[in-house]
Amino acid sequence: TRTRLSFELAQKRLSADIVNFSASSSSVKKGETLVDTVNNILAMKVDMVVMRHPHPGAPHFLSKKVKTSIINAGDGTHEHPTQAILDTFSLRERLGNNLEGKRIAIVGDIRHSRVAISNILALQLLGATVRVCGPATLIPKHMKDLGVEVSHDLDETLIWADAVNMLRIQLERQGGPNSIAFFPSIREYTNGFGLTQQRLDKLDKQLTILHPGPINRGVEISSEIADGEHSVILDQVENGVASRMAVMYLLARQ
Numbered sequence: 001t002r003t004r005l006s007f008e009l010a011q012k013r014l015s016a017d018i019v020n021f022s023a024s025s026s027s028v029k030k031g032e033t034l035v036d037t038v039n040n041i042l043a044m045k046v047d048m049v050v051m052r053h054p055h056p057g058a059p060h061f062l063s064k065k066v067k068t069s070i071i072n073a074g075d076g077t078h079e080h081p082t083q084a085i086l087d088t089f090s091l092r093e094r095l096g097n098n099l100e101g102k103r104i105a106i107v108g109d110i111r112h113s114r115v116a117i118s119n120i121l122a123l124q125l126l127g128a129t130v131r132v133c134g135p136a137t138l139i140p141k142h143m144k145d146l147g148v149e150v151s152h153d154l155d156e157t158l159i160w161a162d163a164v165n166m167l168r169i170q171l172e173r174q175g176g177p178n179s180i181a182f183f184p185s186i187r188e189y190t191n192g193f194g195l196t197q198q199r200l201d202k203l204d205k206q207l208t209i210l211h212p213g214p215i216n217r218g219v220e221i222s223s224e225i226a227d228g229e230h231s232v233i234l235d236q237v238e239n240g241v242a243s244r245m246a247v248m249y250l251l252a253r254q
Contacts, residue, residue, distance in 0.1 A: 002213055002214070002237065002240075003052065003073050003074060003080075003082075003083075003240075004020075004052070004073075006237070006240040006241050006244055007050050007071075007073060007244050008020075009241050010241050010242075010244035010245040010248060011248065013241070013245055014245055014248060014249060014252075016248070019041070019046065021041075034058070034062060035062065035065045035066065038062060038065075038066050039066060042066060042067070042068055046068065047068065047069070047252065048068060048069045048070075048071065048248065048251060048252065049062075049066075049068055049069070049070050049071070050071045050073050050248075051070055051071065051072060051073055051075075052073040052074045052075070053074075053075050053076065054075075054076050055075065055076050056075050056076040056077060056078030056079075057075060057078060058075050058076075059071075059072040059075050060072075060075075069251040069252075069254070071247060071248070071251070074114050075114065076114065077111075077112050077113065077114055078114055078117065079114050079117050079118045080114040080115050080118050080212075081118050082240070082243060082244050082247060083114075083115050083118060083119070083212055083240075084115070084118035084119045084121065084122035084123075085122065085243045085246075085247065086236055086239045086240040086242075086243040086244075087115075087119055087122070087165065087210060087212065087236060088119075088122045088123060088126060089239050089242075089243055090210065090232045090235050090236045090239050091104070091163055091208065091210070091232075093232070093235065093239075094163070094208045094232055094235075095162060095163060095208060098127075099123065099126040099127055099128045100126070100127035100128070101127065101128070101129065102127075102128045102129070102162045102163070103128070103129050103131070103160055103161050103162045103163075104119075104123050104128050104129070104130050104131070104161065104162065104163050104164075104165065105130075105131045105132070105133055105151075105157045105158070105160070105161040105163070105164040105165070106119060106120070106130065106131070106132050106133070106164075106165045106167065107132075107133045107134060107154060107157065107164055107165070107166050107167065107193060107195070107220070108133075108134050108138070108166055108167030108168065108169065108193065108220050109134065109138050109167050109168065109169045109170050109182075110132045110134055110138055110139045110140065110143065110167070111137075111138045111139065111140055111182070112138075112170040113167050113170070115165075115167060115212045116132065116167065119165060120132075120146055120148055124146075124147065129149070130147075130148050130149070131148065131149035131150070131151055131157060131160065131161070132148055132149070132150055132151070133150075133151045133152065133153070133154055133157040133193070134152070134193055135152065135182065135183050135189070135192070135193065136152055137182040137183060138169075138182050138183070139152075154192065154193050154195075154199070155199060155202070158199060158200070158202075158203060158207065159203065161207060162207070162208065163207060163208035163209070163210065164195070164207055164208075164209060164210070165210040165211065165212070166195055166209065166210070166211045166220050166221045167211075167212065167220065168211075168213075168214065168215065168216045168219070168220055169186075169189065169216065169219060169220065186219060189219070189220075190218070190219055190220070193220065194218075194219060194220055194221065194222070195209070195220065195221045195222065195225050196222045196224075196225065197222060197224045197225060200225065206230050207230060208230060208232060209221075209225055209226075209228070209230050209231040209232065209233070210231075210232055210233065210236060211226065211231075211233045211236075212236070213233070213236075213237070215233070
């Protein structure tokens, strides 16, 4: 919902005309292929497609089949490029334009997060050092192959980091909202990897706190931290509109 609203506001502020549709209410439900559906839309002279899809790689596949700009608004557990753009922009506002050598931690459900991979690639491109932190069951084995540090100790990671991006536990990808498949309990997860004021009070520095949303307050982050002065969570939301305006403006000029 946040991503769709952000894109819609960005489009309206660029004076674009918007047409929304979902697969559940389109001819895809009747057996039409994704390519045929999009080609029918393009036949109505649509200039750009913003696409969120549950299957990894769907936007890339579509971009090879149709002649228009495709913006990936999130594809399954794969990537979320515009989130990475707004996250790095928010970091640069707080830490300075040069992220070279900055230490950024991404904490939580890395396994099921499309935000994590896009952030890792963007941060590395800007010269930052990236560490992922969470239970071993929620960190894919290929993380080290990406040149990313891996930790299972949140307190040590907070000492190491200049900023931390907290990710929620995606229970819906573990079999349902009441399913817990990768750790014993929510309480145990929070004890080990929840960001609280007590944890931050142990530090001799101030950390910049990010979260892509939605927030599960009291699980991966306490309300006190989410709403605190070092949180840039609402800045991320605000910057999302501007970042997506920039992406669409640049693509429209091509």
